[in-house]
Amino acid sequence: MHCDEVGQLLIEALDRPLEAADERAVAAHLEACTECQQLRESIRSMQSRTRVWHEVPAPRWNATPSWQAAGNARGGPAPVSAGLPGWGAWLQQWLPSLTSAAALVVVAALYLNGPAGTAPTAPAGDAGPSHPVAARGTPPGQLQAAATPVSLTDDQVGALLAASRSERQQELEALVKLLTAEMDRRSMETEQSLKYVIAHQIQGQRELSDIQQRIETLKRGAGDRGDPL
């Protein structure tokens, strides 16, 4: 049996079990042929890869979106009132939590890197929910379904998706601005706290110096009079 035939049988064996005679011939060939052994090894390697692939959950998206209206126009399921899926809704839901979390991280970083004795500023705001609560099918309030069914072409669907992507980009940019502003604010707060502590330290040193001078004056007065201290 030639390598070509063996290769073909090894591939066909992925669909159905080989006949006994073919199986014996392939086995005999494989014992002596390195090239075909490598093919068999490659098949086994791919089979094992399918087992080790870690299934990733699908991202949250709205499974009953407005584009159903288009399907209805073509005889698809009835439209429901809902918006296009998206990161917009996700971002809208998580924005407060993300902002709080980012602020917390910034404050922690400033505290750890700051001079000893600097009082950390307590993070403001709610840390937000610990787990996403967005329910499938919740309308994100964007691109609402048309009141009357319309037929969308591929280009129109593409344009809708492009608009969704563009919107997501804008929201991310807004998020970056927000986080930057929050970082600036926290930084300023920490700086003010530092100034306050330093000012108090300077004032304390002055008071200490005054007390020491008064003690020295008293000592000198007592020495002149010969009083025991």
Place this chain on the structure above:
Amino acid sequence: MLGSASDETLVSRALAGSNGAWTKLVQRYERRIYNYALRMVGHPDDAADLLQEVFVGVYRNLSGYRGDASFKSWLFRIASYRCTDYLRRRRVHDSFDENDETAPSAADPLGDALTTHANREISHALAGLPEEQRHVVELKFFQDFTFEDIAAQLGISPNTAKTRLYTALRKLKQNEELRHAL
């Protein structure tokens, strides 16, 4: 009730206006389609876009589903088509943005969703294959379709599907050896 219904039953009910049936169909396959897209395009954001595009396509063509093939097979036919279209568009886009270092690259399919070493390794291996071979490897090994199904989905003959798989397996082995040698 709907949970144990066959795909074909869910399709019929969805066509009759049942949102629950449609949602159930989506839930049944979205994870599989997303992981398929992740392996094919190698980037989580792109895979998420592709996931939506696939189900938009499924919905719009649902009334055209005749039940000649299984729903899964029909679904992956749409997914393969959308994926090919997506990769074609990305090639065009990349040709305009050759200097854009942030553009996703098939040679570097890393992303937040590809968190495990195994996923990264598999994505790298698949990215080293031409698109037409990647399709066949995906549909054969990860989706467990027969060569007849794969041929129908990709619009090729079963023999071509087998040849593509054979060539892909040889190439995967070569790439693996090359990686170990470096």
